Amino acid sequence: MLQIKVLGSGCQNCKRLEAETRAALDEAGIVYELLKVTEYEDIMTYGILSTPGLVINEQVLAAGRIPRRQQIVDWARQLQTANS
Amino acid sequence: MRLPRLPSLHDDRAAFLLVGLLIFLWLIAYNNLQMIADWVTYSLMGLSPVSPLGAALNFFVYDVPKILLLLAGMIFLITLLQTFVDTAKVRAVVERRGEGIGNVMAALFGAITPFCSCSSVPLFIGFVQAGIPLGITFSFLITSPIMNEVAFVMLLGLFGWKVAVLYLVSGILIGVVAGLILGRMKLERYVEPFVYEVRPNQVGHRSLQTKLTWIDRFGQAVDSTRDILSKVWLFVIIGIGIGAFIHGFVPEDALTGIMGENAWWSVPAAVLVGIPLYSNAAGVIPIVSALLGKGAALGTALAFMMSVVALSLPEMIILRKVLKPRLIAIFVTVVALSIIITGYLFNLVI
Numbered sequence: 022m023l024q025i026k027v028l029g030s031g032c033q034n035c036k037r038l039e040a041e042t043r044a045a046l047d048e049a050g051i052v053y054e055l056l057k058v059t060e061y062e063d064i065m066t067y068g069i070l071s072t073p074g075l076v077i078n079e080q081v082l083a084a085g086r087i088p089r090r091q092q093i094v095d096w097a098r099q100l101q102t103a104n105s
Numbered sequence: 106m107r108l109p110r111l112p113s114l115h116d117d118r119a120a121f122l123l124v125g126l127l128i129f130l131w132l133i134a135y136n137n138l139q140m141i142a143d144w145v146t147y148s149l150m151g152l153s154p155v156s157p158l159g160a161a162l163n164f165f166v167y168d169v170p171k172i173l174l175l176l177a178g179m180i181f182l183i184t185l186l187q188t189f190v191d192t193a194k195v196r197a198v199v200e201r202r203g204e205g206i207g208n209v210m211a212a213l214f215g216a217i218t219p220f221c222s223c224s225s226v227p228l229f230i231g232f233v234q235a236g237i238p239l240g241i242t243f244s245f246l247i248t249s250p251i252m253n254e255v256a257f258v259m260l261l262g263l264f265g266w267k268v269a270v271l272y273l274v275s276g277i278l279i280g281v282v283a284g285l286i287l288g289r290m291k292l293e294r295y296v297e298p299f300v301y302e303v304r305p306n307q308v309g310h311r312s313l314q315t316k317l318t319w320i321d322r323f324g325q326a327v328d329s330t331r332d333i334l335s336k337v338w339l340f341v342i343i344g345i346g347i348g349a350f351i352h353g354f355v356p357e358d359a360l361t362g363i364m365g366e367n368a369w370w371s372v373p374a375a376v377l378v379g380i381p382l383y384s385n386a387a388g389v390i391p392i393v394s395a396l397l398g399k400g401a402a403l404g405t406a407l408a409f410m411m412s413v414v415a416l417s418l419p420e421m422i423i424l425r426k427v428l429k430p431r432l433i434a435i436f437v438t439v440v441a442l443s444i445i446i447t448g449y450l451f452n453l454v455i
Contacts, residue, residue: 030426032223033332061226061299061426068305070192070231071224085192085224086325 023053023097028064028074028084035073038087042075045090051097117319124323128178135174142167161353168345168391172262176341177334179258183217184329188322190217192228200235204288207237208244212280215248216273222423225249229427233300240288246424247440248280251415255337255387260410263394271451272407279411279443287439295432337387344388348395355399366402372448375405376441379412386414403455408448415440 025042029035039057046053058064058076067074071085075093078100082088088096145166146152152159199210211232218224225246232242252273261269365371382389393406416437424433 030222030226032221034223061230062303065227065230065234065303066306069227070196071227073223086188086321087328089321089324 023051023101024078025053025055026058026076027055028058028067028069028076029072030059030061032072034087038073038075041087041090042093045093046097048090049094051094051101053097120320120323131174131178138167138171157353161349164352165345165349168349169342172259172341172345173338175262176255176258176337177330179261180254180333181326181330183254185322185326187217188317188325196231196235199241200237204238204240204285207241208281208284211241211245212248212277212284215245215280216252216277218249219254220250220420225423226426230300230303233296238288239293239296240284243287244280244284247283248277250420251276251279251411253386253414255333256390256410256414259387259390263391268403275447276411279440279447283439283443287435290435292432292435295429297427297429300427340388344391348391351392351395351399365400366452371405372408372452373445375409375448376412376445379409380416381418382413389413402452404448404451407451408444411444412441415444
């Protein structure tokens with residue numbers, strides 16, 4: 022199962038990234054587990070310089086922006102096949 | 106108010122065509138505003154241009170669409186520009202410079218980055234992690250909230266480009282000077298300890314990260330513009346409404362005594378009053394613009410506006426995550442003093 026992390030302290034864009042990610046993956050029928058990382062001590066271990074950050078299977082894929090749904094699904098599919 | 110989403114596009118050419126079309130429509134609308142306002146107030150409503158009500162209403166009907174159009178267009182351009190700014194590269198460049206040039210670069214960077222919990226806290230930590238001196242980091246942290254894109258565009262629309270540039274230059278200057286001062290004060294111990302301890306532990310191979318396409322960039326710019334406009338449009342209308350009232354009904358020179366150049370205490374007073382007024386930055390500027398026509402001095406007005414955008418409670422709450430209360434107090438004092446000095450300078454020079 023894909024492990025998704027949304028990095029962000031709870032700002033507007035972090036909530037939107039979470040909603041977009043869920044919508045994209047639900048639409049594509051991908052099974053995942055989503056975790057919100059809200060403490061800066063933890064966020065900054067991923068080495069990003071702006072939030073929100075999107076992490077799938079411990080890979081930082083985007084920071085400081087909300088990717089398009091299609092892009093999120095593409096990443097998820099690639100990481101799914103990489104794992105199996 | 107949520108503005109409608111644009112249809113999603115799948116190739117760059119279509120995106121450019123759509124943006125081009127929007128710019129064309131924008132130009133037509135923007136260049137005919139005075140004609141429309143005159144027609145609505147004088148022909149349609151039959152008011153006289155010399156009556157207070159006619160003057161006030163014409164001002165309102167002209168300024169509201171003008172400022173909203175200007176905000177939509179300029180903020181789209183500014184947020185589009187922001188998608189080209191690679192924060193990691195900026196950090197690498199600032200890292201190589203010492204005090205002085207480093208402060209200038211950090212302040213310039215702060216001017217184009219919006220101040221929010223999304224960018225300012227992670228950037229602050231990232232700068233400290235890279236070993237960038239605290240004073241340089243503060244130059245960024247000061248200019249970022251002072252330079253507010255909504256304030257810049259509204260100054261451009263209501264005061265003209267000279268005042269907007271003056272605001273830009275003085276905002277950067279305040280960041281550089283205040284950063285240099287704070288850098289000398291040995292404030293490292295007032296930064297929350299975790300900032301020094303946290304280390305990025307996964308470099309994570311980034312082969313999957315993709316280059317942004319034009320559709321991505323336009324999409325992000327449209328999203329940000331929609332967000333910002335949804336937040337400020339009501340304040341803009343209310344502010345211009347009050348401004349229009351002042352424009353039509355308050356006598357000229359009514360404010361020379363309390364906000365004029367000769368009232369020495371008006372600059373610090375304006376800064377103090379401005380600190381708690383954060384969320385109304387968009388509403389405050391049209392009012393200030395109208396006051397300027399009634400005898401208020403430009404330096405006093407600019408100082409007031411800067412303190413409205415630069416110092417606020419939500420900002421302190423964001424900074425509290427990385428700075429101890431003592432350092433926040435020092436930060437506010439140094440920035441407030443810099444703004445007051447800038448206000449006096451403008452009153453002297455202009």
